Amino acid sequence: MDKKTLIQNIKVRRSFLCVGLDSDLDKLPPHLDSSPNGVLQFNKEIIDATAQYCVAYKLNTAFYEALGMYGWDVLAKTIEYIPKTHFIIADAKRGDIGNTSTMYAKAFFQSLNADAVTVAPYMGEDSVKPFLAFKDKWTILLALTSNEGSKDFQYIGKDQDIPLYKKVILKSLEWGTDENLMFVLGATRVEQLKEVRSLVPHHFFLIPGVGAQGGSLKEVVTRTITKDIGILVNSSREIIYASNGIDFAERAGMKAKEISLSMAQLMDQLH
Amino acid sequence: MDKKTLIQNIKVRRSFLCVGLDSDLDKLPPHLDSSPNGVLQFNKEIIDATAQYCVAYKLNTAFYEALGMYGWDVLAKTIEYIPKTHFIIADAKRGDIGNTSTMYAKAFFQSLNADAVTVAPYMGEDSVKPFLAFKDKWTILLALTSNEGSKDFQYIGKDQDIPLYKKVILKSLEWGTDENLMFVLGATRVEQLKEVRSLVPHHFFLIPGVGAQGGSLKEVVTRTITKDIGILVNSSREIIYASNGIDFAERAGMKAKEISLSMAQLMDQLH
Numbered sequence: 426m427d428k429k430t431l432i433q434n435i436k437v438r439r440s441f442l443c444v445g446l447d448s449d450l451d452k453l454p455p456h457l458d459s460s461p462n463g464v465l466q467f468n469k470e471i472i473d474a475t476a477q478y479c480v481a482y483k484l485n486t487a488f489y490e491a492l493g494m495y496g497w498d499v500l501a502k503t504i505e506y507i508p509k510t511h512f513i514i515a516d517a518k519r520g521d522i523g524n525t526s527t528m529y530a531k532a533f534f535q536s537l538n539a540d541a542v543t544v545a546p547y548m549g550e551d552s553v554k555p556f557l558a559f560k561d562k563w564t565i566l567l568a569l570t571s572n573e574g575s576k577d578f579q580y581i582g583k584d585q586d587i588p589l590y591k592k593v594i595l596k597s598l599e600w601g602t603d604e605n606l607m608f609v610l611g612a613t614r615v616e617q618l619k620e621v622r623s624l625v626p627h628h629f630f631l632i633p634g635v636g637a638q639g640g641s642l643k644e645v646v647t648r649t650i651t652k653d654i655g656i657l658v659n660s661s662r663e664i665i666y667a668s669n670g671i672d673f674a675e676r677a678g679m680k681a682k683e684i685s686l687s688m689a690q691l692m693d694q695l696h
Numbered sequence: 697m698d699k700k701t702l703i704q705n706i707k708v709r710r711s712f713l714c715v716g717l718d719s720d721l722d723k724l725p726p727h728l729d730s731s732p733n734g735v736l737q738f739n740k741e742i743i744d745a746t747a748q749y750c751v752a753y754k755l756n757t758a759f760y761e762a763l764g765m766y767g768w769d770v771l772a773k774t775i776e777y778i779p780k781t782h783f784i785i786a787d788a789k790r791g792d793i794g795n796t797s798t799m800y801a802k803a804f805f806q807s808l809n810a811d812a813v814t815v816a817p818y819m820g821e822d823s824v825k826p827f828l829a830f831k832d833k834w835t836i837l838l839a840l841t842s843n844e845g846s847k848d849f850q851y852i853g854k855d856q857d858i859p860l861y862k863k864v865i866l867k868s869l870e871w872g873t874d875e876n877l878m879f880v881l882g883a884t885r886v887e888q889l890k891e892v893r894s895l896v897p898h899h900f901f902l903i904p905g906v907g908a909q910g911g912s913l914k915e916v917v918t919r920t921i922t923k924d925i926g927i928l929v930n931s932s933r934e935i936i937y938a939s940n941g942i943d944f945a946e947r948a949g950m951k952a953k954e955i956s957l958s959m960a961q962l963m964d965q966l967h
Binding site: 447449485487488490491492493494495496497498501516518519520521522523525526528529531532536537545546547548549550551552553567570571572573574575576577578579581582589592593596 | 718756764765766767772789791792793794800816817818819823824838842844848852
């Protein structure tokens with residue numbers, strides 16, 4: 426999906442919500458089959474119930490890999506099931522030497538047909554560039570993550586120099602453009618969001634950490650939204666586990682609707 | 697596999713060679729079936745031909761993921777096929793927030809039953825620790841990688857402060873021990889190897905980059921070997937693609953034998 430289409434979808438649907446399908450076999454509602462097939466059914470019902478309120482789905486590959494080859498099949502079948510109107514993110518956090526990154530890019534962009542893949546920057550240019558070589562596909566580079574451990578290394582260089590997460594962003598501008606590169610910025614890093622936005626005014630941000638992880642939607646959006654919106658805010662557990670009963674999909678839809686209404690309001694207020 | 701057994705295997709087999717199964721469907725010898733099954737057959741023949749000359753196998757997950765669910769099956773079946781006497785590394789370079797890292801750990805340590813997984817440090821403590829919680833399993837943390845792009849971020853902080861790759865090593869000593877933590881150190885980073893060895897005298901290093909990537913075995917071993925050996929040196933392409941003919945396995949075995957003989961010599965000279 427190209428940038429123009431993504432922006433158009435956000436504006437038409439009045440939502441920049443990304444629903445995170447971190448679908449855990451051990452957390453399925455008890456009426457569903459406790460098997461990879463049960464996960465697929467869970468995903469399909471969640472997608473049916475939430476598609477009108479979101480513009481993207483993010484599949485956390487770990488939850489599928491933990492199920493072995495059938496998990497990988499569920500990953501593929503879930504991606505196939507997502508409507509073509511929605512942006513699909515493989516949240517895989519890959520990154521390796523050049524020829525290996527090319528293999529990962531093929532796995533996610535060609536074999537699975539995702540629109541985007543999250544990539545870890547530690548190994549530098551030749552680990553990231555192979556992902557950027559695919560037309561109309563996106564690399565979402567980890568910059569400043571939402572977890573506690575982000576403080577261990579991502580701020581290194583802070584006093585003497587600019588911190589690592591900013592170096593990652595600045596360096597990556599030599600590799601890609603705002604048409605094929607986004608950044609992961611945690612919603613829990615509110616103090617940094619505004620500064621990063623001024624650094625890269627035209628790039629999309631993928632923002633996890635709203636909801637279950639503690640970030641506030643309004644605080645995050647105020648600091649990052651642009652006239653082209655420029656953000657995808659992810660919510661996983663809050664939506665997909667809104668209920669553990671037979672009404673899980675309905676309640677997921679209600680939660681997604683509630684978040685998307687807040688988003689629509691913020692879009693009206695801020696742009 | 698615990699550390700004592702690994703050291704014993706190295707001393708008995710007089711080899712610290714790790715064979716990298718970066719098995720690419722597009723590079724299979726033409727007489728093999730060009731399918732995931734062909735890759736499995738390729739791996740089995742390589743394993744049969746090289747097992748007596750090596751102590752470990754490293755499976756680069758990208759090459760299997762690129763084949764979709766059947767690739768994942770080949771990954772699982774290859775690991776099953778490797779003799780229990782050999783240390784098995786899933787070269788996956790994973791790392792995510794806590795609950796996701798736990799899922800990856802389950803995928804590689806439980807579902808696939810690998811002994812070790814490579815982990816990217818960018819997201820810090822809670823992204824690494826879940827891997828360390830599994831008994832007799834190993835986390836191999838990326839420190840200083842062999843690729844050109846390693847220069848982009850891994851040396852950050854060099855002048856004012858200690859570089860990122862050293863911070864990663866030092867910080868990780870708070871999370872794990874030399875019984876469950878190893879480091880990836882590229883063979884192309886000869887200048888740094890000795891210094892890192894003095895920093896962590898008892899940890900195992902996984903050293904890729906010898907051979908096709910340009911590192912010299914002798915230079916690397918001289919700087920890193922300890923009385924418990926303490927290193928696994930990986931070779932992938934040089935061994936598995938030693939020949940593209942019907943003799944591919946035989947030639948792979950010959951190449952592995954040649955490298956292991958050099959290793960035995962170095963072990964004799966240096967300890």
